[in-house]
Amino acid sequence: MSTKQFDIVIVGGGMVGATLACALAEADFRIAVVDSAPVPDIDTSDYDLRVSAVTLGSKAIFETVGLWSGMESQRLSCIDSMAVWDEAGSGHIHFDSAEMAQPCLGYIVENRVIRKAALDRMQALRNIELFCPASVSGIDNDGNSISMRTDDGTLLESHLLVGADGANSYVRHWADIDTRSWSFEQKAIVATVTTSEDHGGVARQRFLATGPLAFLPLDDPHKCSIVWSADNARADALLAMEDAGFLAELHAAIADGPGTALGDMEAVSQRAAFPLTSAHAQHYIDERIVLVGDAAHRIHPLAGQGLNLGLGDVAVLAEVLVESQRERRDIGSLKVLRRYERWRRGDNALMLTSMDGFKRLFSNDDPILGGLRNVGLDLADTLSPLKHRIMLYAAGLAGDRPKLMRGLRP
Numbered sequence: 001m002s003t004k005q006f007d008i009v010i011v012g013g014g015m016v017g018a019t020l021a022c023a024l025a026e027a028d029f030r031i032a033v034v035d036s037a038p039v040p041d042i043d044t045s046d047y048d049l050r051v052s053a054v055t056l057g058s059k060a061i062f063e064t065v066g067l068w069s070g071m072e073s074q075r076l077s078c079i080d081s082m083a084v085w086d087e088a089g090s091g092h093i094h095f096d097s098a099e100m101a102q103p104c105l106g107y108i109v110e111n112r113v114i115r116k117a118a119l120d121r122m123q124a125l126r127n128i129e130l131f132c133p134a135s136v137s138g139i140d141n142d143g144n145s146i147s148m149r150t151d152d153g154t155l156l157e158s159h160l161l162v163g164a165d166g167a168n169s170y171v172r173h174w175a176d177i178d179t180r181s182w183s184f185e186q187k188a189i190v191a192t193v194t195t196s197e198d199h200g201g202v203a204r205q206r207f208l209a210t211g212p213l214a215f216l217p218l219d220d221p222h223k224c225s226i227v228w229s230a231d232n233a234r235a236d237a238l239l240a241m242e243d244a245g246f247l248a249e250l251h252a253a254i255a256d257g258p259g260t261a262l263g264d265m266e267a268v269s270q271r272a273a274f275p276l277t278s279a280h281a282q283h284y285i286d287e288r289i290v291l292v293g294d295a296a297h298r299i300h301p302l303a304g305q306g307l308n309l310g311l312g313d314v315a316v317l318a319e320v321l322v323e324s325q326r327e328r329r330d331i332g333s334l335k336v337l338r339r340y341e342r343w344r345r346g347d348n349a350l351m352l353t354s355m356d357g358f359k360r361l362f363s364n365d366d367p368i369l370g371g372l373r374n375v376g377l378d379l380a381d382t383l384s385p386l387k388h389r390i391m392l393y394a395a396g397l398a399g400d401r402p403k404l405m406r407g408l409r410p
């Protein structure tokens, strides 16, 4: 049995854990990344059914830690503008990148493309060691260091253990950190759809009484990735349909207002569905333990913010750890980790609550609320300072932004 020493062990090498590893390795920490899934043989010839809307703030993080060029060299697309409207009535809001003096409002990147760029980068950095496929057990926290065993019996010792292992985090369970969680009794159906007309770089989202439907523009102007949230029974029925029936339902759901520009729904890829839940850990930290990404919080995908919040965690945690290392402080101590928790938990809680409020306000066929929604959308569209504020916030360009989000090394 061998023992290996690291500064930091990250359990979970998904999009969040891998980005954190690259950010910390740049700062000369010795990092171990343990992931239970095998190193994927990532084939990007076909579109991934899972894509992420990446904000400008998150793009800055990816650029600064050396992942963005890897994504650009594969495939991604620019969101030039965004249209949001409601099934009931004619209210709508339209965001244009020109209003922010930016070339894009954000980007659509396939999850597979992000993972491949991150994996390539991790393998190129000499101070990251990947344990994959592997899981950890026998965690022991003696107060001065934390150790754990991998499946092959290797003992990993470090000053800090990061739980980046997703919604069902083993690290969070091991540390006995409670979460507040709730289910929307909905599923999100994802697929790639071919339309007869050019999407024009517009991200479209229509709020239906049964849940939001988003069309996200891919690099092929006739292809969009869809995220269609619907109550469980409706989602199951949509999943069970033949392609032709599904495309007819999809056309009926989007062919209104800004959706008419897409023309006919010509083809659909295979479909997949994800149950929609929200969850928030009561704490993000314990002595020598810290949670990031979906391990700490899970949010409804209607505003495409889950990954972006996780990357915000990465930027703040990297900054806190690098500064503490510079000041020769113990990076696993509660004193150091509390700064991260204070900086992130309030922001994340606000986003989770706002998205839940949005979801309840829009997934509702009450005629009074319908009227209010339409007035609200139109009003927000015409009040430029409010609209500008919403745009900056959604793009990750407002608030107390950590260095990585501003394109600076921590």
Ligand SMILES: Cc1cc2nc3c(=O)[nH]c(=O)nc-3n(C[C@H](O)[C@H](O)[C@H](O)COP(=O)(O)OP(=O)(O)OC[C@H]3O[C@@H](n4cnc5c(N)ncnc54)[C@H](O)[C@@H]3O)c2cc1C
Residues within 6 Å of the ligand: 011, 012, 013, 014, 015, 016, 017, 034, 035, 036, 037, 051, 052, 053, 054, 134, 135, 136, 164, 165, 166, 167, 169, 170, 188, 190, 227, 274, 292, 293, 294, 295, 301, 303, 304, 305, 306, 307, 308, 309, 310
């Ligand atoms: C339909 C849908 C659409 C979405 N769209 C967007 C969007 O447009 N924009 C956006 O910002 N977000 C979006 N999200 C949210 C986003 O996908 C998640 O927030 C993001 O994937 C979280 O990343 P993560 O790395 O924290 O967790 P995960 O992606 O879950 O990664 C966890 C990693 O940990 C590993 N792991 C798990 N358990 C263990 C263990 N015990 N030991 C070792 N390794 C382990 C797993 O193999 C995995 O690699 C969407 C979500 C859904 C469901």
